[in-house]
Amino acid sequence: MKEKYLEYISAIRRYSPRTCEIYRAALDEYEQYCGEFPASLNLRSVRNYEVWLMDERHESPSTVNLHLSVLSGFCRFLMKEGALSSNPVKLTPRPKQPKRLPAFYREGPVREYFDSTSHDAGQDSFDLLMSLPSGDSTAAFLYNRRLSRLIISVLYGTGLRRSELIGLNCADFDAARASVHVTGKGGKMREIPLLPSLCKEISLYLETAEKMTGRQPDRTSPLLVNLKGNRLYPVYVDRVVKAELGGVEGMNARKSPHVLRHTLATQLLDGGAELNSIKELLGHSSLAATQVYTHNTVERLKSVYNNAHPRAKNGGKNGN
Numbered sequence: 001m002k003e004k005y006l007e008y009i010s011a012i013r014r015y016s017p018r019t020c021e022i023y024r025a026a027l028d029e030y031e032q033y034c035g036e037f038p039a040s041l042n043l044r045s046v047r048n049y050e051v052w053l054m055d056e057r058h059e060s061p062s063t064v065n066l067h068l069s070v071l072s073g074f075c076r077f078l079m080k081e082g083a084l085s086s087n088p089v090k091l092t093p094r095p096k097q098p099k100r101l102p103a104f105y106r107e108g109p110v111r112e113y114f115d116s117t118s119h120d121a122g123q124d125s126f127d128l129l130m131s132l133p134s135g136d137s138t139a140a141f142l143y144n145r146r147l148s149r150l151i152i153s154v155l156y157g158t159g160l161r162r163s164e165l166i167g168l169n170c171a172d173f174d175a176a177r178a179s180v181h182v183t184g185k186g187g188k189m190r191e192i193p194l195l196p197s198l199c200k201e202i203s204l205y206l207e208t209a210e211k212m213t214g215r216q217p218d219r220t221s222p223l224l225v226n227l228k229g230n231r232l233y234p235v236y237v238d239r240v241v242k243a244e245l246g247g248v249e250g251m252n253a254r255k256s257p258h259v260l261r262h263t264l265a266t267q268l269l270d271g272g273a274e275l276n277s278i279k280e281l282l283g284h285s286s287l288a289a290t291q292v293y294t295h296n297t298v299e300r301l302k303s304v305y306n307n308a309h310p311r312a313k314n315g316g317k318n319g320n
Contacts, residue, residue, distance in 0.1 A: 042088050046068075179193050
C-alpha cells in the first residue's frame with residue numbers, strides 16, 4: 001500500500017519529485033521504528049514515534065509536524081482504500097512551533113549586488129565573449145558570470161521557486177510580451193511580467209548559451225544551461241546563490257533562492273502592491289500563504305514607531 005500511495009501522490013496529486021522523496025523517507029522511517037503498514041498505524045504507535053522523534057532524535061517541532069502530516073495523508077489514503085478504519089494521527093497532539101517571519105534581504109544590499117555585477121550582464125562583456133572562441137577559458141569565465149548573475153536576476157525579478165526556475169524552457173520566455181510562463185505546484189500555469197532590463201539580460205544570455213554550448217535550442221530546450229548544455233539542477237542553483245550573495249555586506253539572512261522570493265514579496269508589499277496581485281505572482285494557492293508577508297511590514301512599522309514616537313521613546317509614560 002505504501003508504494004501505491006507514493007504512486008498516487010506522484011501521478012494523481014502531481015507532487016514534485018523532491019516532495020515524493022520526503023514522503024517516502026518519512027514513511028520508511030516510521031515503518032522501521034513501528035513496524036509494517038497498516039498494522040502499525042494506531043494511536044499508541046504514532047504517539048511513541050512522535051516522542052522518539054522529539055526525545056531521541058531531537059528533531060525540531062516543524063520536522064515532527066512534517067512526519068505527522070505525511071502519516072496523516074497516508075492514513076486518509078488507506079481509509080479511502082478500505083485498509084484502515086480511522087486516522088490515529090488526528091488524535092495525536094502535535095508539538096507547538098514558534099511562528100517565524102519569512103527572512104528577506106534589505107533593499108540596499110540587493111541594489112548593491114546588482115550594481116556591482118552589472119558588467120557581467122552588460123553589452124561590453126557580451127561583445128567580448130562573442131568575439132572569443134567557444135573553448136577559450138576567458139569566454140567560459142564570462143559565460144559562467146553571466147549565468148550566475150541571471151539566476152539571481154530571474155529569482156529576484158520574478159519570485160520563482162527554485163524548481164520553477166530549473167524547469168523553465170526556451171518556449172516559456174516571451175520577449176515580445178515581456179513575460180515568462182511558469183508551471184508551478186500542481187501543474188498550475190501562470191504568466192509573470194518581466195522588466196525590460198531582465199528581458200534584455202535573458203536575450204543576451206541566450207545568444208551566449210548558443211555560442212558556448214553549440215546547441216540549436218527548440219521550444220522544449222531548457223532556458224538556463226551550464227557549459228555542457230545541460231539543464232541546471234537544485235544544488236547548482238543553491239551554490240550560485242550562496243556564492244553570489246555571500247560577499248554582499250548587509251545580506252544577513254540565509255543565502256537561498258527562497259529568501260530571494262520572500263524579498264520580492266516583501267518589497268512589493270512595501271511598495272503598495274495588493275495582496276491578491278502578489279498571490280498571483282507567486283503562484284500561491286490561497287491568500288493565507290501570502291498574508292504572512294504582512295507581518296514583516298508590521299514588525300518594521302513597530303520598530304519605526306518605537307524609535308520615533310515621543311511617548312514610546314520615554315517608555316509610554318504619561319505627560320511626555
